[in-house]
Amino acid sequence: MADSARAQKLVYLVTGGCGFLGEHVVRMLLQREPRLCELRIFDLHLGPWLDELKTGPVRVTAIQGDVTQAHEVAAAVAGTHVVIHTAGLVDVFGKASPETIHEVNVQGWPSVTCCGSPWTWGRKHMPSSTFGMGRRKKLQLGHSPPPHLLPSPGTQNVIEACVQTGTQFLVYTSSMEVVGPNVKGHPFYRGNEDTPYEAVHRHPYPCSKALAERLVLEANGRKVRGGLPLVTCALRPTGIYGEGHQIMRDFYHQGLRLGGRLFRAIPASVEHGRVYVGNVAWMHVLVARELEQRAALMGGQVYFCYDKSPYKSYEDFNMEFLRPCGLRLVGTRPLLPYWLLVFLAALNALLQWLLRPLLLYAPLLNPYTLAVANTTFTVSTNKAQRHFGYEPLFSWEDSRTRTIRWVQGVESSSQ
Ligand SMILES: NC(=O)C1=CN([C@@H]2O[C@H](COP(=O)(O)OP(=O)(O)OC[C@H]3O[C@@H](n4cnc5c(N)ncnc54)[C@H](O)[C@@H]3O)[C@@H](O)[C@H]2O)C=CC1
Numbered sequence: 001m002a003d004s005a006r007a008q009k010l011v012y013l014v015t016g017g018c019g020f021l022g023e024h025v026v027r028m029l030l031q032r033e034p035r036l037c038e039l040r041i042f043d044l045h046l047g048p049w050l051d052e053l054k055t056g057p058v059r060v061t062a063i064q065g066d067v068t069q070a071h072e073v074a075a076a077v078a079g080t081h082v083v084i085h086t087a088g089l090v091d092v093f094g095k096a097s098p099e100t101i102h103e104v105n106v107q108g109w110p111s112v113t114c115c116g117s118p119w120t121w122g123r124k125h126m127p128s129s130t131f132g133m134g135r136r137k138k139l140q141l142g143h144s145p146p147p148h149l150l151p152s153p154g155t156q157n158v159i160e161a162c163v164q165t166g167t168q169f170l171v172y173t174s175s176m177e178v179v180g181p182n183v184k185g186h187p188f189y190r191g192n193e194d195t196p197y198e199a200v201h202r203h204p205y206p207c208s209k210a211l212a213e214r215l216v217l218e219a220n221g222r223k224v225r226g227g228l229p230l231v232t233c234a235l236r237p238t239g240i241y242g243e244g245h246q247i248m249r250d251f252y253h254q255g256l257r258l259g260g261r262l263f264r265a266i267p268a269s270v271e272h273g274r275v276y277v278g279n280v281a282w283m284h285v286l287v288a289r290e291l292e293q294r295a296a297l298m299g300g301q302v303y304f305c306y307d308k309s310p311y312k313s314y315e316d317f318n319m320e321f322l323r324p325c326g327l328r329l330v331g332t333r334p335l336l337p338y339w340l341l342v343f344l345a346a347l348n349a350l351l352q353w354l355l356r357p358l359l360l361y362a363p364l365l366n367p368y369t370l371a372v373a374n375t376t377f378t379v380s381t382n383k384a385q386r387h388f389g390y391e392p393l394f395s396w397e398d399s400r401t402r403t404i405r406w407v408q409g410v411e412s413s414s415q
Pocket residue numbers: 015016017018019020021022042043044045065066067068085086087088089090104173174175176209236237238239240241
């Protein structure tokens with residue numbers, strides 16, 4: 001950003017700003033980015049809570065729009081200094097079609113693919129050297145059409161809007177899923193951004209995140225309008241928890257329906273990394289602030305996003321918040337044999353397919369969620385700390401207390 005821009009104060013845009021993570025990013029920016037003069041919030045669905053933000057010193061502009069519509073994105077991006085792109089379809093439950101997931105998260109080309117199935121794009125497998133290093137690599141595309149033939153892409157629209165309108169800084173919310181767990185169920189134990197790992201995916205969600213991340217990293221260095229280089233980077237949060245987490249709410253309601261009990265399906269030994277939403281928001285604010293001064297170091301890089309939340313199985317970790325709210329996890333080991341869980345997951349997938357013409361049946365248990373939950377995935381890295389001084393803003397104790405307080409309010413808010 002030119003010196004005059006810094007003096008004039010800055011304009012930020014948050015896509016997906018009304019989502020679970022997006023709302024926390026919006027609130028964190030208003031609390032901890034003193035250079036803001038305008039904050040634009042771009043989302044398909046605007047929340048009523050936005051109105052309360054319009055009384056402060058920062059101009060808050062709510063924009064109802066669709067990232068798959070290039071003209072809407074360009075209008076929202078024009079005049080901004082930083083774009084934080086969190087908008088996306090976070091669906092591993094079969095609620096949206098693979099095409100829709102790709103259209104929103106990446107781009108709309110139906111033949112856009114990622115790996116060894118209908119979603120294979122170019123080479124069958126993209127080994128970890130592609131994703132693990134985070135260095136800029138020429139996007140090795142298969143038979144992809146030229147960009148101008150791509151209909152209404154999602155993340156691609158955001159990139160092109162930055163280039164066309166002259167916005168120089170783009171922070172992308174990627175995901176641990178870009179790396180794994182992979183289709184082979186290989187564990188990723190205390191890995192970092194450079195840990196070799198065969199990042200092979202078949203599910204549309206991780207495929208779309210992996211492709212979008214590569215598009216963002218590949219765009220680093222492109223000249224934007226005015227001749228300055230675009231500076232991009234991608235953050236890879238592990239499983240995010242905290243106030244507003246819909247899946248936690250679903251587990252809580254499931255436990256209430258089952259008489260205050262949840263039944264263990266995953267061995268306690270399978271560890272999953274989790275990160276508090278406030279710390280994810282804080283990392284986004286920090287990266288957006290430091291990207292200008294440290295463009296040479298941070299541009300084109302990926303950073304895992306995690307904090308000091310304990311490594312536990314997904315279910316045991318959830319019980320840190322659900323147990324104080326009256327639920328208990330039955331079984332010290334899975335109550336059902338794995339083969340039966342696989343069968344039940346497959347049955348759920350079949351039922352979803354059969355019932356789709358009538359209703360959306362999207363239970364927590366499906367072949368993908370079972371496989372992911374059953375595969376250890378934890379990260380341990382100090383790359384974000386080394387590159388831009390990231391330290392979690394919220395301790396584990398504070399994150400836990402805030403989340404418990406929110407879960408306790410879930411029941412009353414739904415009554
Ligand atoms: N929830 C998690 O555990 C993790 C999420 N992430 C990433 O963080 C980002 C935010 O995720 P969440 O907050 O959990 O999801 P969310 O579903 O709560 O929020 C996504 C937001 O994007 C908006 N959106 C969806 N399609 C849109 C479109 N076509 N145009 C404009 N806005 C659109 C939605 O309305 C929503 O407000 C996503 O990119 C996701 O991949 C990454 C790691 C973990």
